[in-house]
Amino acid sequence: MPAETMRPEAELQIVRKPLPHDSAPRHVTGTAAYIDDIREPSGTLHLAPGYAPIASGRIVSVDLSAVRAAPDVVTVLTAEDIPGANDISPKQIGDDPALATDTVRFHGQVVFAVVAKTRDAARRAAKKARFVTEAAPPVIDVAEATEKVLADYAFVQGDPDAALATAPVSFEDEFRIGGQEHFYLEGQISLAIPGEAGEILVHASTQHPSEVQHVVAHALHVPSSAVTVEIRRMGGGFGGKESQATQWAVLAALAAVKTGQPCKFRLDRDDDMIMTGKRHDFRVRYRVGHDENGLLQGVDVALDARCGHSEDLSMGVVDRTMFHSDNSYFYPNCRVLTRRFRTNTCSNTAYRGFGGPQGMVFAERMMDQVAYRLGKDPLEIRKANFYGGRGRDRTPYGQQVTDNLLHELVAELEADCSYWERRAEIAAWNASSRILKRGLALTPIKFGISFTLMPLNQAGALVHLYRDGSVHLNHGGTEMGQGLFLKVAQVVAEEFGVDMGKVAITATRTDKVPNTSPTAASSGTDLNAMAALAACNEIKDRLYAFIEQKWRVRRDKVNFRDNRVFFDNQSISLAELANAAYVERISLSSAAHYRTPVISWNRDKAEGRPFYYFAYGASCSEVTIDTMTGEMRVDRVDVLHDVGKSLNPAIDIGQIEGGFVQGMGWLTTEELVWDKQGRLRTHAPSTYKIPTASDVPEHFIVKLFQSDGAREKTIYRSKAVGEPPLMLPISVWCAIANAVASVRPGVVPQLDAPATPEAILKAVRRALSGDA
Known part of the structure; x- marks a missing residue:
């Protein structure tokens, strides 16, 4: 049976149902456990960040003696305490230190971390640092920036300059699109617990457990197998915990290794907003050419992004702005250019939509302007420029709609x-x-x-069928309130024909499903549910073969539903079948994998089907x-x-x-x-x-x-x-x-x-x- 075989539509009993979120009762009663609700192990220490009072310049010296002497302070971490790579950037780009040294690139960049017996003591001690600095004028506005985090990048289709020159009507304009704070209800937090043989368990509020695992391992200079990252649920993420949860996990783990005690790092709301990235903001400049009815002939747009002090995820985010600069409209001739500027601000990062919303705002602003200039209703202009049939179905990056x-x-x-x-x-x-x-x-x-980024289009899942007919489900996706765990569990329950209560939803852990992709790009259910489906099908394939051997019934005559298995005018409970299979030494567990088919993208050539x-x-x-x-x-x-x-x-x-x-x-x-x-x-x-x-x-x-x-x-x-x-x-x-x-x-x-x-x-x- 193919790994992606699904139950026929007419037989569905769990999928398509408007079931409530699996944690909803615990959310409203306050019993849903987040990281700060985990009972702290005996001797848990707490961290607080310290940073210089400037946004750009050089640290001449820093006196931490008063910090170390403050009440209940156990130790103070600086860059010298990091045994491995002092880098928290995605894919180890190398431009974002966990703890800054002699250079300050934005106000709020962490220079040291206090480790104390209480969180209050750590925060009070962090204020006692004495910095001597040489400040430089910070570059804040993208219009003033000159240094870039990446080279300019463009999509070009047709001849936009010629189209603009010959269009019956043309105009040019510019405007600003602002950024956005994630404002997740649960702030950035990590709890690191050292093990007996150099291993470490990190509870991190992250959308990307595997990246946290790898970055922590690099910082500690240990193998990734020595680091386990676990997350049951987040109190919101929205992209802000895709790459930027790593710093706090690294520092908590570093403190745990140095002290030999469990260590927790929970940012104060003000520090969280000051220190972590936002949605990219843009300056947009463009030229548009169209006919007397508002039908586009040429579009030339330059999108200047404020990326902040490091690259972070700016390549993918701003690329996504380009991919959606057309929104719903066909551009016969176009140039979509992006420039990604470095500024002395926090490093902007993923945010729900991942750059796509900014591209769409440009497209809709353009539609409005065409309409108002022609004295037409904007909806008329929008509909006239929609993607259509042959000849009007190619995007600026070449994919056919x-x-x-x-x-x-x-x-x-x-x-x-x-x-x-x-x-x-x-x-x-x-x-x-x-x-x-x-x-x-x-x-x-x-x-x-x-x-x-093509390698991210994959997922893994681990499914166990127990002898009593209950099911254990684990996958690489993370739950941040969006209902991912419930949707994947519905698929598993549907495939085994059991009630939802029979499927145990478990925390995401890097030692169960390894090398996972972030829960992002709206792909959580698409990827992880398919991987879980493949795992279910592998187990069911073994059960079908077992039934065929024991009862001489073909698989097309077998049906899993209502917590039972029906075949040959009889039925047995799923528990009975699982137990019988166990007796015959048949595996009831599967670790499966899924990769999205048919897609491809060559960024250098700007071609493919992304x-x-x-x-x-x-x-x-x-x-x-x-x-x-x-x-x-x-x-x-x-x-x-x-x-x-x-x-x-x-x-x-x-x-x-x-x-x-x-x-x-x-x-x-x-x-x-x-x-x-x-x-x-x-x-x-x-x-x-x-x-x-x-x-x-x-x-x-x-x-x-x-x-x-x-x-x-x-x-x-x-x-x-x-x-x-x-x-x-x-x-x-x-x-x-x-x-x-x-x-x-x-x-x-x-x-x-x-x-x-x-x-x-x-x-x-x-x-x-x-x-x-």
């Missing part, structure tokens, strides 16, 4: 939300309202699913702005989203709702501010505004697009849902621009992201003055 749902999905939402009726009603309302203005926008998304398939969606948002204050309210949101044939509709809708609100925060209220000294000023909830329940509109309707499922062979024909929904609230940002446009018809609104009250007020004033 073969699973296009844009036209039918957008048409369905357009009718369902009464777009044109509301457009007319809003126009009439705005004409009679001098101060309050309303806006409406319907925007699509087309998001590619797969890691564009995505297994595309996920689609659309949203329509209505807002009201106050032109006197810049304040804004979201009045209504309608979403129609493509998840193929859902494994769990309740989980998927929850992901769409959460992703929408998080993306809405990025585009409207969440603003990162550094001062001229390079200090992050928005490093706490008091100065950084994430959306709250009161920001969610009363009318917030999310529906799943009904289709025949993914055209590719995905797990039960479902599609990924983690990242694509974050781009749906671009409709909110475009609706705000639409409201600004109504202030003075004929003027193109100039609105940066996020659309804070200050940004809205600035755009309104520019529109009123005609300077837009």
